[in-house]
Amino acid sequence: MKKPVALKDHQRERRTFTNRVMLAFAVVVVFMLVLVARLFYLQVIEHDVYRTLSDSNRVQLQPVPPTRGLIYDRNGVLLADNRPSHNLTLVREQVGDQEALEATIKQLASLVEISERDVERFYKRLSQRRRPYQSVPLKFQLSDEEIARIAVNYHRLPGVEVEAELIRYYPYTGSLVHALGYVGRINERELARVDAQDYSGTHHIGKLGVEKFYEDRLHGTVGLQKVETNARGRVLRVLERTDPIPGEDLQLHLDLGLQLVAERALNGQRGAVVALDPATGGILALVSAPGYDPNEFVTGISSKDYRALQESDDLPLFNRAIRGRYPPASTLKPVIGLAAVDSGTVSLGYDIWDPGYYQITEGGRRYRDWKRGGHGRVDLRKAIEESVDTYFYDVGHRMGIDPMSDYLQRFGFGQVNSLDLPEDHAAILPSREWKRRMRNRPWYPGDSINLSIGQGFMLATPLQLATATMAIANRGQWRVPRMLKAIEGDENAVVVPEDKQHPDIKLKRERYWDYMIEAMEDVVHGRRGTARGIGRDLNYRIAGKTGTAQVVGIKQDEEYDAEALAEKYRDHGLFVGFAPAEAPRIVVAVVVENGGGGSSAAAPVAREVFDAFMARELTEVVAQEEQG
Template structure:
């Protein structure tokens, strides 16, 4: 058969052309789809994919504000921020946490305590991509080693941050408080936006009370990163607003002198400016170094502080509740005069004891032979217990409660002092609720000399004494003097809540002040030795608080009693009498008589404040040289 009859060339050509056209159509269609998709990606959805791309390349980082500084009344820095280099890890970027930690242990000195703290924080709720610190305060050598091995440690950074530092350490710990790492409970209540990037928050004291003012407002920055998440450059930045600086009424010179005068003895000193209520000194001894708590105190160090028999973490000035003893007698004198229970010159016979009923229990005076006939001036000057037993019973517990309440007992009247306790101003209702017992006349007798159920803090004693120094005008205690910034003080400082004490005869203030002058300058004043050589007139009242009760016929002998069972020594006073400039309260735990142990301390503080700090050693020597007084009250 001929070849032409088998092969149809024309038909094959037409088939090839049709196939070519189909393939060309398919190619054109695919190209159109590709172009359409490219248009969709590059034009229609440009913003969406650019944002997704930027998320891989650009990150928004929070920039924490710089915490405000704290100064004393003379501009001395009490709390500052210092740069510290630490090694941090971002868990989301760490390839293998265990291997990374093991590698870091080879490069740095990392204790088991540091590792335990880091793992605990790793388990706690936190913000995504938040840096978790592992070791603080790196040395230059450690920073260099980390830089050399940086490429082997993804997610590990050397971070520089400003950390709170207290230059005076133990001197200001109880007054200022301290900042610390934000914990789980705080994380749930703080503003997550404003605290983004912040690791520290005020824990106690002024640092906690004025946290909002000191913290400031967070900023942010857009940074470009590489594939490993390391920052290449800052693209945009919104600066944070730093916290406001605060100036306190506290005088660090007086604060230091207060610590020196206590000389390691357990106790507290509070000094107030009666014209403003400003706290000039707030000392509690023993204390602690607040810097230990900023970046996290070690378990062993904290255990030693917590378990110490001397309780250095306890703020005795604000939280210590003690029987006020005879320091409450000037307030009782005001109550007795104003209520009309006794006249200024009315006398009471003191045989050395007081009895509610003939042949009944004898409430003893500190002077076993008694003071004889006693009027109000002599009763305060010589601290006659029998006199105040008698007027207390005459007034009754309800009248006493009413007047002492006006002086701030049983209340926390501090405007900005966190941690201050209210003490205890007992009443019949309180005793029924607390002890399921009625109020007995003997309870009133004990209350008359500041013993029994009544408790007061050193801050309350200073505040009540300031009311007398001001002739009834209330100046509630506060630490903040001014805000060094744009925020007005009135917007920050809490408003005063107490009314002035108004007496029927305003001259009673001067009369009771005269009795307190007799304590210091009178011929038989219980603390007259503390005023020897003074160039100014001062007013005061000593107190000796029993730690345990003696039996009816027992005598107190300090030498035969365990040290921690000995009487507490107290003293309150103000100076000068005309236009008072300073009010001081002192408690020395188990210190003995208030006149012998505490009065010289008050005198030294008066001298320093009124005559200058040029020779601080003189004040310390004066306190150390305090001789035995004539009275235990």
């Protein structure tokens, strides 16, 4: 019989099992070695790298915005303040994807009132943010109740914070907006022209006026802080901090009391008032009426409200004081008179017979005087006092355009004269070259006649009228009009650059100044002066000149009838002057749009400003404004 064969080879199976165990053990050992090696690499070799990355998740570097400098008037009254505002913000990366972001906004809307406009502005800011993990405001100026509602729901709102910041506040709202300007949310175009790092924590920038011109002094320098955050990104503690440097405080020449008096004197009429200090060129008042509330622009005005301002017939956004271009009318006559005698065109004793009109040639066109019957025998002094057009037609025709344009340029027309009003307009000073360039036509004698009474192509701003009048008050000494008086109390910090300096006006004889100032005194105090209505009961003397600027032309044989015209076509009333006439301390220029004659519309406004300044009751005006 054959030997039976075993069904299992136990020895072979034992050997196979042993080999498999050894192989598995070797694989485990290899993986363990790889794991230990990787652990060693991460924990030892790359320790510094991953510690830094870990700290980056736990520690963040945040910019600390500086406090914006304050703005005061000449008497220390606060004109532009900073007030705390608590804003609802979101960090996009901590909220989640777009679906989570929309859900979070919807959830927030159930806690506080969030309008569609708030959401639209949020997404616009989100698209413009400058770096990841930057918080983006959704709603500004939360109430205490709204803050409490959000606080108790923090655990359900990842990426949501209530952040406090200081925002600009203008306590006198529309009364100063055209003088100060305002700040608003910074945009990409503005960010491109500033130091992006210095503005990394700043949401606002000066948009207009003083706020814009002195932005580099008002803004300050950004600070930095290292903060420890939790998994949700909320700040647990501040580890290190470099404090920001606050912006510098500015003191202006502006006198708030005088500003309020000038605004009230306009009594709701469209127009402008500019008051200057002839000793320094400081702008004591700069009113453009109507105005608007700049506080609405700080956090962002609604499209509806902004459109209403844009479409208003009264043009509240338009700064009439420095951008309004008006025919200067008879307020130009003192400069034309000085030009005529100083250029040698006529002498001080030159006179004419005024029949009520002027003709270049016998039987030609009649350029009519405002007084139909004429003024009889007229010299320069009488021509200023009674504003005799015919006299200036005559000397303007004799002088021609070249001397007139030259002297008007010396008095600051056709150029930007202010130091720190960035929106200041040069207006129009016509000349022979200007007409050929702009109209492609030669200069005609009739153009000179129109220019001699401040009509025709000539346009000037109220600030230019005040500046030229200041030059007369100072007998030719030039002062650059400026808003800034001192930086943090240091008046020496105000420097006029060379490109803003203007030469003094030198006349051939000093007595021409005295003659013109006396003639301008007659305008207010003379028996036939065009502004004699404001000269009554004065205990000081004003030197001034009225003007009535035509808005539409009147045919030669027609008479001006204001009642027959729509208001926007009626004459503008103008007045320029200074007081006290013998030692000027204030210069005033007034334009009342469509107000009629300068003597009836503009001169009374100037009288109120002069009276308030001379009486020094301005502190009471400010107190009443603060109480009311």
